[in-house]
Amino acid sequence: MGILFLAALLTLLFGVGIGSVYVPPGDILAIVAGRMFQLPLPDHIPANYSVMVLDMRLPRVLLAFLTGAALAVCGAVMQSLLQNPLASPFGLGVSSGAGLGASLVIVFGFATAGLGTFLLPAVSLCFALGTVFFVLLLAAKLDRRMSNVTVILVGMVVSLFGNAVMSLLATSSPAHAQRIQLWQLGSFSMREWSAVWVLFPVTLLVCLYFLRYAGDLDVMTFGEEQASAMGVDLRRVRGRLMTAVAVLTGAAVAFVGIIGFVDLIVPHIARRFFGAVHRRTLPACALLGGSFLVLCDLAARTLTPPHEIPIGSITALLGAPFFLYLFFAGRKDG
Secondary structure (H helix, E strand, O other): HHHHHHHHHHHHHHHHOOOOOOOHHHHHHHHHHHHHHHHOOOOOOOOHHHHHHHHHOOOOOOOHHHHHHHHHHHHHHHHHHOOOOOOHHHHHOHHHHHHHHHHHHHHOOOOOOOOOHHHHHHHHHHHHHHHHHHHHHHHHHHHOOOOOHHHHHHHHHHHHHHHHHOOOOOOOHHHHHHHHHHHOOOOOOOOOHHHHHHHHHHHHHHHHHHOHHHHHHHHHOOOOOHHHHOOOOOOHHHHHHHHHHHHHHHHHHHHHHOOHHHHHHHHHOOOOOOOOOOHHHHHHHHHHHHHHHHHHHHHHHHHHHOOOOOOHHHHHHHHHHHHHHHHHOOOOOO
16 A cells, blocks of 8 residues: 555656656655745746646646546445446446536536636536436335346436437537537546645545445445345445445536546456455555546647547546456356
8 A cells, every 4th residue: 555655646746747848756846845835946947837837737637636536436336335346436327417417508608606617517516416316216216125236227227318418419509519528528628726626625525434334335245135134224325325426426527527437447456456345445446546547647638749638538448448358257257
């Protein structure tokens, strides 16, 4: 875990330092320390480096790290809750709900006093939460026990419906189709500190909440019957944790758009090296997921300069083969 923590710090430094202008790690630390402690910059560091590091690259890299950590932890929780290695938060309709909310704001141009640039993220988060609550309510109506299969199937149906409505909005409004498509692929471009200050406390608090239920998650990985026999209130625990997953995933995608496969890839890597005990797996997922998405964002903005590749395309290129590997490995084991 210590090695992983140091690797995450190095990844953050590389993410901030590498770009059209390379900034050495020592200069980055000097610039950050200068801002924190009101110290003068060393003479060899140009003055414009401070603006570039603190106002452009650092908030973007930190937001990417927080988003990756949030998605990876939520993916680990969902896979344990549903006892399905291919489960993810987006299967609950989080992405389709957030995308539908964002599409409505983009197409109809809603405006309200007080929210400003937070309008689209706020509406996206509300739609993401509303979609998940609808999925859980419908699953409970169809199956009082809210079995894993029922939740997954209902989530898939609602997700498909939400994606269909998004496609209809994009088709009926060609002027906004490109912006909707870019939001669906995700991007950290032009993100400011305000997004970091909102996502950081949400990520920290929800991750601590997950750790509170680490013991229940350990038991639930063995199946519904064994968890019930050991005294776990499946319906209550599943409802609470899925709500927390919706809050954290919705908050993450509300700022940067839909980014897939992070919640699928990282939990499997974390379990391979840290085991299935959630008190170790969840922190490992946070560090691995954050580092993974920082590296993906670094590739997105440096592979084809001056153009930027949508971050969702990078994660999909890596995640799709991994998804197929998990699928065929599961069939082989079966």
